[in-house]
Amino acid sequence: MVVCGDDGLAHRLSAELRGVYGEQVVLVVPPNARTARRPVVGRPRSAPAALFDRVVSVAVGRGGPVPGGDSAATSQRPGGERVLEAEFLTEQVLAEAGVERAAALALVYEDDETNIRAALTARRLNPRLRLVLRLYNRRLGQHIEELLDQAAVLVGESEESVRDAATSVLSDADTAAPALAATAVAGTGKVIQAEGLLLRAVERAAPPAGGPAPPGLCTLALLSSDRDDEGPVLLPDDEEVRRAGGRSRVMLERFSAAEGAAAGNGLGVGGVPPLSSLFSKQLRWSLAVLAGCVIALAVALSIVTGIHPVRAFYFTLLDLFAIDDPALGEPLGRQILQLLSGLVGLLLLPVLLAAVLEGLGTFRTQSALRKPPRGLGGHVVLLGLGKIGTRVLIRLRELHVPVVCVEGNPEARGLAVARRLRVPVVIGDVTQEGVLEAAKIHRAHALLAVTSADTTNLEAVLYARGVRPDLRAVLRLYDDDFATAVYRTLRVAHPLATTRSRSVSHLSAPAFAGAMLGRRVLGAVPVERRVLVFASVDVANRPQLEGRTLASAFAPGVWRALAVEGAPDTPPDRLLTKEDRVVIAATRRGLAELG
Incomplete structure (x- = not known):
């Protein structure tokens, strides 16, 4: 197995393959590999043209090595892991890593172009190689498998010879975002979708003593107790669940396709904004009051003069716009109503002008970032609009959760998505005083800190807890030991508040490892700092499954x-046959044991 990457996911994936599956791994990283490096580019050209030239060059075998990037320093780590340090991932580096003899190659660089270029080179070196790519661009990912198969044909291999070489395109952002969003919003969960089946893992509070158990198919995990440092219990049996007492749990539920479609309905991508966003609340109330006055005047005119209500309404509008003749010689009541109608008409003019100005201002600011509105409350404050934050934002809006984003980089990739979804954004450094207050943190439901810096996420949570001690907080942390210490400390300091930490690489690594081994991984559900993997496996040739209910x-x-x-709707006593394919929930080692 060969793993190439430039951030924590590469290290986590390598450890997963070695520690869980017992595979021999060659890890290719840049020097000082914890920092992402910009890929080498040629002469200045437009990005699409440059990418197209590189794809064609590599596909037909014309791509030469990149100058200055061929050398690789090799080292051996105590666990048997071979590490190659190379500034750039060239053909020579891939050959030195043993791609020509490898069973699988994972390309998990942060840059999509680097992964595509290396994948085409690797496919030419070994058409039978199983490829796993990390791509953020969804549309490009949908076509990359076909592109790689075409590249294999161009170098002289038949389609039959490369049929067994699978290509999997995954995104760590897409894998982790649903779990992060579900953790921030109580009552939602990670959805697992298989053929004809929709399952959802939801965190539920402990049932009252003597009360009924929470609804669901089964208990996936028992969460840590607030009274001690006992860790979570994954896949407990019925006896452990009965002894769990007041521990919260993760339940598995089945839900219908209609519910799944409702949960997946986005909020659109723009277009004509709704009426409520065109005009302010004060203006809408003013228009409603004036409309009520017009109706009251029309009714009064019909009663005083005895004319038909429709004609009375017509005469009232004429008086309102000052285009009716004076009511000379008319009864006193008619004259008074005409004067009142004229007064209402005068009041209507500034309201109409304000409506026009507000409407024009709303359309003009469609391309601008919105500010958090006054009176906003019960929302989620999302810190960070990078790759992960953008996917989390989309998921939260699909769940119809109000969101306020905080981003320090005015050129972050997620700002365009926030603008399109009309989500309020605060631009500023979260470590500076007043930024979280501008995001209405004191009235928020939860804080979701998903920047790439652990210290920034921790500082934001600590500051927010100082403003509101009972705030629900979810922070992204890479290091497991650091996350455990943070969780225990915050739990003791704020016992009434919910604190969760998640690692994107920890959530994504099982899916990437399963794809490298040819497994069909459906998703991963976080249980504190551990992960449950959902996979689809064949019953055939697995004695643990075949012949059992x-x-x-x-x-x-x-x-x-x-x-x-x-x-x-499979009954629990259904006997599994070798023709069946079942959905399983497993720990990482459990998935390795099933083979």
Whole structure:
């Protein structure tokens, strides 16, 4: 196995393959590999043209090595991991890493172009190589498998010879964003979708003593107790669940396709804004009061003069716009109503002018960032609009959750998405006083800190807890030991508040590792700092599954069969046959044991 990358995901994936699956791994990283490096580019050209030239050059075998980037320093780590340090991922570096003999190659650089260029080179070196790519661009990812197959044909390999070489395109942002969003919003969960089946993992509070158990198919995990440092229990059996007492738990629920479609409905990408966003609340109330006055005057005119209500309404509008004749010689009531109608008409003029100005201002600011409105409350404050933050923002808006974003970089990639979704954004350094206050943190439901800097996320949470001690906080932390210490300290300091920490690489690594081994990983559900992996496996040639009922296909703490693909209402006593394909929940080691 060969893993190439320039950030924490590469190290986490390498450790996953070695520690869980027992694979031999060659890790290719830049010098000082914890920092992302900009890929080498040629002469200044437009990005699409440059990318197209590189793709064609590599596909037909004309891509030469990049000057100055061929050398690689090799070292051996104590765990048996071979590490190559190379500034740039060239053909020579890939050959030195053993791509020509490798079973699988993972390209997990942060830059999409670097991964595509290296994938085409690797496919030419070894057409039978299983490729796993990390791509942020979804549209490009949909076509990359076909592109790589075409590249194999161009270098002289037949389609039959490369049929077994699978290409998987994954995104760490897409893998982690649903879990991060679900953690910030109580009552939502990670959705696992398989053929004809929709499952959802939801965190539930502990049931009252003697009360009924929370609804769901089964208990996936028992969360840590607030009274001690006991860690979570994954895939407990019924006896452990009964002894759990007041511990919260992660439940597995089945829901319908209609619910899934409703949860996935986005809020659109712009267009004509709704009426409520065109005009302010004060202006809408003013228009409503004036409309009520007009109706009252029309009714009064109909009563005083005895004319038909429609004609009375017509005469009232004429008086309102001062285009009716004076009511000379008319009864006193008619004259008074005409004067009142004229007065209402005078009051209507500034209101109409304000409506026009507000409407024009709203359309003019469609391309500008919105500020948090007055009176906003119960929202989620999202800190960071990078790759992860952008995907989390989209997921939160799909759940119809109000969001206020905080971003320090005025050129962050997520600002365009926030502008399109009309999400309020505060531009500023979160470590500076007043920035979180501008995001209405004192009235927020939760804080979701997902910047790439652990210290920034921690500082934001600590500052927010100083403003509001009971605030629900979710922070992105890479280091497990550091995250454990932070969690325990915050739990003691703020026992009434919910604190969760998540690592994007920790959530994504099982999916990438499963793809490298040819497994079909459906998703990963975080349980504090541990992960449950959902996968689809064949029953054939697996004695742990074949010939057993769905309910008995269960190894507590290791893996559990949940359902049969294509049969959403499978009874627990259904006997599994070798033709079946089942959805399982497993720990990382449990997935390795199933093979």
